Amino acid sequence: xxxxxxxxxxxxxxxxxxxxxxxxxxxxxxxxxxxxxxxxxxxxxxxxxxxxxxxxxxxxxx
Amino acid sequence: xxxxxxxxxxxxxxxxxxxxxxxxxxxxxxxxxxxxxxxxxxxxxxxxxxxxxxxxxxxxxxxxxxxxxxxxxxxxxxxxxxxxxxxxxxxxxxxxxxxxxxxxxxxxxxxxxxxxxxxxxxxxxxxxxxxxxxxxxxxxxxxxxxxxxxxxxxxxxxxxxxxxxxxxxxxxxxxxxxxxxxxxxxxxxxxxxxxxxxxxxxxxxxxxxxxxxxxxxxxxxxxxxxxxxxxxxxxxxxxxxxxxxxxxxxxxxxxxxxxxxxxxxxxxxxxxxxxxxxxxxxxxxxxxxxxxxxxxxxxxxxxxxxxxxxxxxxx
Numbered sequence: 001x002x003x004x005x006x007x008x009x010x011x012x013x014x015x016x017x018x019x020x021x022x023x024x025x026x027x028x029x030x031x032x033x034x035x036x037x038x039x040x041x042x043x044x045x046x047x048x049x050x051x052x053x054x055x056x057x058x059x060x061x062x
Numbered sequence: 063x064x065x066x067x068x069x070x071x072x073x074x075x076x077x078x079x080x081x082x083x084x085x086x087x088x089x090x091x092x093x094x095x096x097x098x099x100x101x102x103x104x105x106x107x108x109x110x111x112x113x114x115x116x117x118x119x120x121x122x123x124x125x126x127x128x129x130x131x132x133x134x135x136x137x138x139x140x141x142x143x144x145x146x147x148x149x150x151x152x153x154x155x156x157x158x159x160x161x162x163x164x165x166x167x168x169x170x171x172x173x174x175x176x177x178x179x180x181x182x183x184x185x186x187x188x189x190x191x192x193x194x195x196x197x198x199x200x201x202x203x204x205x206x207x208x209x210x211x212x213x214x215x216x217x218x219x220x221x222x223x224x225x226x227x228x229x230x231x232x233x234x235x236x237x238x239x240x241x242x243x244x245x246x247x248x249x250x251x252x253x254x255x256x257x258x259x260x261x262x263x264x265x266x267x268x269x270x271x272x273x274x275x276x277x278x279x280x281x282x283x284x285x286x287x288x289x290x291x292x293x294x295x296x297x298x299x300x301x302x303x304x305x306x307x308x309x310x311x312x313x314x315x316x317x318x319x320x321x322x323x324x325x326x327x328x329x330x331x332x333x334x335x336x337x338x339x340x341x342x343x344x345x346x347x348x349x350x351x352x353x354x355x356x357x358x359x360x361x362x363x364x365x366x367x368x369x370x371x372x373x374x375x376x377x
Contacts, residue, residue: 017369024362031359032156040152041143044355051362058369 016057023050111357118351125344138351148352150327151335157242158249158317158331159310165250166306167299170257175291177258178265188262192255199252203319206248210234210320235321241329245317249310257302264298265291297374304367311360332356 007015027047030039072080086094118138122131142148177188194202209217210233218229234244268291276286314333317323323330336356340349 021366021369024366028359028363032152034153037144037146037149040149044139044143044358047362048358051358051365054362054365058365 011060013057013060013062016060017054020050020054020057023047023053026050114350114353117347118354120347122347122350123344124340124346134347138348139355141348142352142355147327148335151330151332154242154328154330155311155332158246158313158329159307161243161246162249162253162310163303163307165246166254166257167303169250170254170302171261171295171299173254173258174261174265177262192259194252195255197252199315200319202248202252203316206244206251206320207235210244212236236325238325238328241321241325245320245329248320249313249316252316253306253309257299257306260298260302261295264295267298268294297371300367300371300374304364304371307367308360308364311356 004015004018008019023046027043027045027050030043030046033039119133119135120131121134123129173191177184177191197205206217209215212218212230212233215229215234217234218232221227221232222229232240234240272290273286276290281289312333313331314337317329317331318334321329323334332352333356336349336352339345339352
């Protein structure tokens, strides 16, 4: 956990990509879940944030 | 010596042009070859994408080209993302996607595992198994419509034979609970061979000496399967899941032929709904926003997946 946080602070690719992947996964789950409509409403914003973050952070140093 | 077409072309090239080409660096020549492809990609992929993004913020209707186009901001997006009917189509797509991928991976891998053994008629059996994926989805849809007929369909009689439920007592395509499963079964039947072929390529790429070494070390068949076969086939399997996942997210033809999205909207997948919005209701701006939402979802998932695939390959 400490390594993950320091990676985030030092703008390292691994932890940032992991964070972006989690956001994309969460967004897709929110889009397709059958439980609450508000999650569906906010899903696109979460997925878009994750996707843009993934594109940017994949250019960070290892 | 024979006069080849290249010699004739070289002679026909004007000397000024020939001198200029001879002076180009390797990098410049590479650009000369790559540029037409890049231009084509820009024209048929990137430009329509940018144009769709632009349209998604307007009320443009393609059947009214002379009507005034108004900038509506995020209204199309908010309407889509607060619409319970669109939410329903997403759930129908999720059901279809999850079960088809699960069945295709399990059955495809099992078939590949069986076919990989050496026996008589192996090649003939492989050819027979891959036949469904060579058919047109429209033909498969029509074919399964007949199979699912409650009165004359073979599928209902097979169910009756195995379970005792009378064949004419249920309709796969007419029932709200059974229709989503009918499209899962038809798609699994059609595309399992594709997953099987990819898994078979993975299984055949594992050298025999690895298994021979495991035999010498007295590793059980079960252990060989989990610690050697599965990890070595995993990149191939992940590739198959990526291809099928993206294809099934866009599934249209087979489902339209089978159920047309019905009964009600139980099999109304996102691509069918998108087509209705775009080309039946002619709400081009609205459907562009819908397409962008689907594009971002698939793009995001594919990005993670390609990353995971590369990591598995590196291991």
